[in-house]
Amino acid sequence: MKITFLETSDMHGYVAPTNFSDDQEQGFGTAKVAAKMKQLKAEANGPVITIENGDFIQGSPLSYYIAKSQHPVAALTAPVNQLGVDAHVLGNHEFNYGLDYLKEAISSYQSPVLAANIVNDTGEPFFGQAYTIIEKEGVKIAVLGLVTQYIPHWEQPATIKGMTFQSIVDTAKVYVPKLRELADIVVISYHGGFEKDLTTGEPTELLTGENEGYQLLHEVSGIDALFTGHQHREIAGVVNGVPVVQPGFRGSFIGKIELTVNTDEGHVRVVEREAALVPVADAAPDEATLALLAPINEELNTWLDQxxxxxxxxxxxxxxxxxxxxxxxxxxxxxxxxxxxxxxxxxxxxxxxxxxxxxxxxxxxxxxxxxxxxxxxxxxxxxxxxxxxxxxxxxxxxxxxxxxxxxxxxxxxxxxxxxxxxxxxxxxxxxxxxxxxxxxxxxxxxxxxxxxxxxxxxxxxxxxxxxxxxxxxxxxxxxxxxxxxxxxxxxxxxxxxxxxxxxxxxxxxxxxxxx
Structure with missing residues (x-):
């Protein structure tokens, strides 16, 4: 059986294919993602799991207007809900408009929001859920959600009061063995990226803990796939035996990982792994997605042109x-x-x-x-x-x-x-x-x-x-x-x-x- 995973990350509130500075159609946006995702789901030879990897509610004039107007954040998250996402992961920019706004966004999503390494004073996940387990055709797939631990270096203390941001490597070392007991397949969705060159292992930035993906892949065993983001890079490959994707930003790509599994006497084994990036530029924007925000877009354009x-x-x-x-x-x-x-x-x-x-x-x-x-x-x-x-x-x-x-x-x-x-x-x-x-x-x-x-x-x-x-x-x-x-x-x-x-x-x- 082939299990297909589709990931979006760092869409930053871009829904229509526009950069808001002119009328030229751009090759990105949630509406194009929605159209391309329908196509990929129809083409899949087996079950499909979709993951939204964070940084959606901030970053565009649209997301700014909704945050500063009387419109609820649910108006912005509706296009993501329409994608039929199975799991969400928090991104660092989710915190930009304050904790109340973030909580409102979380409550507006129709599927679990994951952040295992953001914990409260008792050591439990601050936002309630560290992972989700999805069953497809008798196979249990665990999705562990992790977020860059570097958020306290960017946010106002009041916004993150009561939260402790742990290393994703330390957190994964605790959760992955547990999830291997509970599920047949364990994947990680990490709103973070890579601190070292994926081929040579040479550092590509200061090793501050902002990005820990390379260390994760080399210190934590038992990971079947890794979905990343944050750095806005375009990555698809297999690193240390683990398929990895990072799909750019603004919804320009969908990260796609396919795992072929064999089931032998109840034991599930991954026998093939493929990773790819699927561009969305050639897709016609999904009309239903555009319609969700059409009235707000009219207001937005009037406001932008004042x-x-x-x-x-x-x-x-x-x-x-x-x-x-x-x-x-x-x-x-x-x-x-x-x-x-x-x-x-x-x-x-x-x-x-x-x-x-x-x-x-x-x-x-x-x-x-x-x-x-x-x-x-x-x-x-x-x-x-x-x-x-x-x-x-x-x-x-x-x-x-x-x-x-x-x-x-x-x-x-x-x-x-x-x-x-x-x-x-x-x-x-x-x-x-x-x-x-x-x-x-x-x-x-x-x-x-x-x-x-x-x-x-x-x-x-x-x-x-x-x-x-x-x-x-x-x-x-x-x-x-x-x-x-x-x-x-x-x-x-x-x-x-x-x-x-x-x-x-x-x-x-x-x-x-x-x-």
Whole structure:
């Protein structure tokens, strides 16, 4: 018998095949996933199990609008329920809108939501269920759900109060032997990825525990299949005898694993394993899925197209890399918004990806939300001059010089682009000299016209993700936060534009990068 597993992960609230910035149909989205999944189920030669691996309720203008409007989150999760999913796993971005919203989302799903390694003070799963067992044609299949343990480094303490996030390796070592007693097949759905090259075993990132997939595959026996996500990578293969998939993001692929099993006198044995990624681009969007959100999409588009302000000059981004090495008016603007909202005299922000187009002559909410893509709030941290310099030295590592040309460090593009971890600051003057050795590239650093002392206290406004150390910025932490601005950045941008309906596309060129 052949058992087919179909996985989605990191769809991030993209239902219709749109990126919300134009009318061109894109090759992703839950509606295309739904159509392709119907096809795959019809073609399957045996039972099918579907798994949704997390990060669905945050990430698109649609998911943002639903979270901030009067619509229930059930309106957003309805398309996933229509997929007929057998099990859900929590992702890290499920926490972004707070615990109450997350609980509302969990209650809206029509199948089990799993998170074995998030436990309460008694050691039990905080969200109630660690695994589910599904029986298909007499074969029992256990699905164990695991989540990246690194969530406390990104979320506000109040959101995760009472939760302990355990290593997925330690958790699997407890659960997999138990599940082998209870089921014939044991698979893991992990909202996390791989910390090492799957072929060579060489680390591909700092070994912080954010991603533990490689260690899991090499230290825990008894796993029949592993479904992953979080890193937005496109992976399909067999690693250490275990079939593995990771299906990109926004619903661009469905991860597919087929296990052929033999049953001999009641004993089930896996005899063949196959892993593949199935693109959905060629599928026509499922009309029933689109219909679920049609009324909200009309509201959404009206909201997205409302004008907020005007630009004098040019604030468009045509060269994302250029905007990182020479201050761009858009970056200057975001830092000015952060400083105005917080009262801090120093601000840091990033150009999150290479898709943002900046602002044209008229700024709409669509422009704001497709450029500033995360539901960040702000925090003011008080640090020393030495800690600020350490942060700048770390951000300098995201740039390298090749033949005199400055490029983004390839080490932070593959396997996952980390453009969001390269920060640019306002309120200080600094120089990054890439000719100098690592750790000594900040060759000048001044505040209000004077060199910054290493013991000098400084108040800096950054997004909450960075303020608690996100991106492995260990010089920042929750205990250094002195105040928070509990308003989403997109709202702060809109409010700033209401107060300043005409903004000037200008920069003060307060930082210099030398190759």
């Amino acid at each position: 004008p907020l302000g005007q630009v004098q000059g040019d604030m468009r981004i045509t060269d994302p890399m250029g905007a990182r090495i020479k201050e761009h008016p858009y970056i200057e603007f975001i830092n000015q918004v952060q400083m105005a909202a917080s009262g801090a005299k120093i601000s840091g922000t990033a150009l999150f990806n290479n898709e943002g187009k900046g602002f044209g002559s008229t700024i709409t909410m669509r422009d704001v939300i497709t450029n500033y893509i995360y539901p960040n709030t702000l925090a003011v941290v008080q640090v020393t001059g030495a800690e600020l310099k350490a942060a700048l030295e770390q951000t300098a590592n995201y740039l390298v010089s090749e033949g005199g040309q400055i490029i983004f460090n390839p080490a932070f593009i593959d396997p996952k682009p980390q453009y969001y971890n390269y920060d640019m600051y306002e309120g200080i003057e600094y120089t990054i000299d890439l000719r100098q050795p690592t750790g000594h590239r900040i060759t000048s650093l001044a505040f209000e016209g004077a060199a910054i002392g290493m013991e000098q206290p400084l108040d800096i406004v950054i997004n909450q993700y960075r303020a608690v150390g996100g991106g492995n910025y260990d010089m920042f932490s929750a205990d250094k936060i002195i105040r928070e601005i509990q308003v989403d950045m997109t709202e702060l941008i809109a409010d700033y534009l209401k107060a300043h309906p005409m903004i000037e596309a200008a920069t003060n060129q307060n930082f210099t990068v030398i190759a």
